[in-house]
Amino acid sequence: MAMLEVKDINVYYGAIHAIKGISLSVEEGEIVTLIGANGAGKSTTLRTISGLLKPKTGAINFLGKNIAGMPAHKIVREGISQVPEGRRIFAEMTVLENLELGAFTRNDKDEIKKDLEMVFGRFPRLKERITQLAGTLSGGEQQMLAMGRALMSRPKLLLLDEPSMGLAPLLIREIFSIIVDINKTGTTVLLVEQNANMALSIANRAYVLETGRITLSGDAKELAASEDVRKAYLGG
Amino acid sequence: MDFAHQLVQQLINGVSLGSIYALIALGYTMIYGIIKLINFAHGDVYMVGAYIGFAAVTIGNMPIFPALLISMALTAVLGMLVERIAYKPLRHAPRISLLITAIGVSFFLEYTSMYFVTPTPRTFPEVIPNISFDIGGFIVNGQQLMIFGITIILMALLTYIVQKTKLGKAMRAASFDTETAQLMGVDSDKVISMTFCIGSALAAAAGVLVGVYYNTIDPLMGIMPGVKAFVAAVLGGIGILPGAVVGGIVLGVVEALVSGFISSTFRDAAAFAILILVLLIKPSGLFGKNTNEKV
Incomplete structure (x- = not known):
């Protein structure tokens, strides 16, 4: 059984039918990406999985449990953590406080300390800025903080919404290699990206x-090679 | 009495009045910070707090400090009930509906209280000995010392909760970005409820202190201080906790100076003149800043 199974969900913004019967699945250990143009419904899909939006119909099964319609603060406890679009760090709080909030659902102090060290190991620049207000960080550092914060809940599934947004190419490469690293150490990843090449x-x-x-799906390498996808999303 | 001497004396009076405004303004600003509601019923919550304290002292025969604690506890529950019954069902309604409901709650508290306790003002018994201290020619009385002391303790406690505890971090996160706080596992309904709880307890403390200071309470006593505390919160920058404290103290001092040097008739006018000036010159308040988001 897949770790995450989204079955035929329909999501509305008021009268606007934003998601029209999407089904997808993510197996444990995978990196799965949703690509598409602006306004295609990528973020909406992610926000529905994390509980910020409720599907009108359809089911979302995570580890065998239907989580569709469950409030967001409970879904985190099930093991899904989202890095929201635009990072959404708590700008008026320190780097450390942001990370502590990431561990809000947990009470195991010693383990939280270990995970803090793990995050600082992955993102050494955050450790240098530990007492700084998060709003004073650069865009790339804020993205790292948002990712570190999401990891602090020890998610089984990490949802990433446009991690490359607004970052310089060199930084994008760094962020993506960290995503691969995070995946290798046992976290399943569902990635939404406009930068289809990188994703x-x-x-x-x-x-x-x-x-x-959903108009196309399949193996990432095959899609990257397909003529249709190259034309529409990869610039020829 | 020379000018300088009277100035200092008025400053002492102003700071004690201002401490009371600050306690009420803190609740205003905390609630605004988290659900963007100007809770017009907050002044009436303060009035109920004063009456509970009064009942504890007169009917319950309690000393002032236990009475203060009981009043804070019961008023905190009242604040949570108001939120649960009147505001929570409107969570996704337009803000104007919430605002109008707050005015309704305000009238409800005022006139329900009037039904039960009658409109006649009550005289608060003398709960602490009527002593005054002469410090270098300046008079500070026992009530004023009590106001300073309790205000400082409560503010220290609030600072500790907001800065150091998990609840406080959740409150700050939710008031900065409710949606993202939910993604961290923060139950925003619970945080909102706790905000009303803490804000109402502070208002209750202010109510009891005013009862002790001015000796008299009545069911409509919350209207003016409620509006004044709103001015204090706007002056400091609404949603900002230290702003509410500074705004409250500044407002109290200005009022005392106007009463002392011009005429007490103009006291209230001074408060509203401040509101108008703030809105004209710096609507974000003394501590308000324009935040820029990095995209």
Whole structure:
């Protein structure tokens, strides 16, 4: 059984039908990516899985439990953690406080300390800025903080929404190699990206979204090689 | 009495009045910070706090400190009930609906209280000995010392909760970005409820202190201090805790100076003149800043 199974969900923003019957699955240990143009419904899909939006119909099974419609603060406890689009760090709190909030659901102090060290191991720059207000960090550092914060809940599944947004190419490469690293140490990843090239280069499988529907899906390498995808999303 | 001497004396009076405004303004600003509601019923919560303290002292025969604690505890529950019954069902409604409901809650508290305790003002018994201290020619009385002491303790406690505890971090996170706080596992409903709990307890403390200071309470006593505390919160920058404290003290001092040097008739006018000036010159308040988000 897949770790995450989204079955035929429909999501509305008021009267607007944003997600029109999407189904997808993520197996344990995979990196799966959702690619597509602006407004295709990638973020909406992710926000529905994390509980910020409720599907009108359809089911979302995570580790065999239907989590569709469950409030976001409970879904974190089930083992899903989201790095939101635009990072959404708590700018008026320190780097350490942001990371502590990431561990909000946990009470195992010693283990939290270990995970803090793990995050600082992955993102040494955060350790240098531990007492700084998060709002004073650079864009790349804020992305690292948002990822570190999400890892602090020890997620089984990490949802990443546009981690490359607004970052310089060199930084994007750094962030993506960290995503691969995180995946190698046992965290399953569902990645939403507009930078389809980068996303397909690290993913096992991919889904292509167009105006609220999945139009293509399959092995990431094959999709990257396919003529249709190259034309539409990879710049020829 | 020369000018300088009277100035200092008025400053002492102003700071004690201002401490009371600050306690009420803290609740205003905390609630605004988290659900963006100007809780117009907050002044009436303060009035109920004063009456509970009064009942504890007169009917319950309690000394002032246990009475203060009981009043804070019961008023905290009242604040949570108001939120649960009146505001929570409107979580996704337009903000204007919430605002109008707050005005409704305000009237409800005022006139329900009036039904039960009658509109006649009550005289607060003398709960602490009527002593005054002469410090270098300046008079500080026992009530004023009590106000300073309790205000400082409560503010220290609040600072500790907000800065150091898990609840406090959840409150700050939720008031900065509720949605992302939920992604961290913060139950925003619980945090909102706790914010009303703490804010109402502070208002209750202010109510009891005012009862002790001015000796008299009545069911409509919350209207003016409620509006003044709102001015204090706006002056400091609404949503900012240290702003509420500074705003409250500044407002109290200005009022005392106007009463002392001009005429007490203009006291309230001074408060509203401050509101108008703040809104004209720096609407974000003394501590308000324009935050820029990095995209």
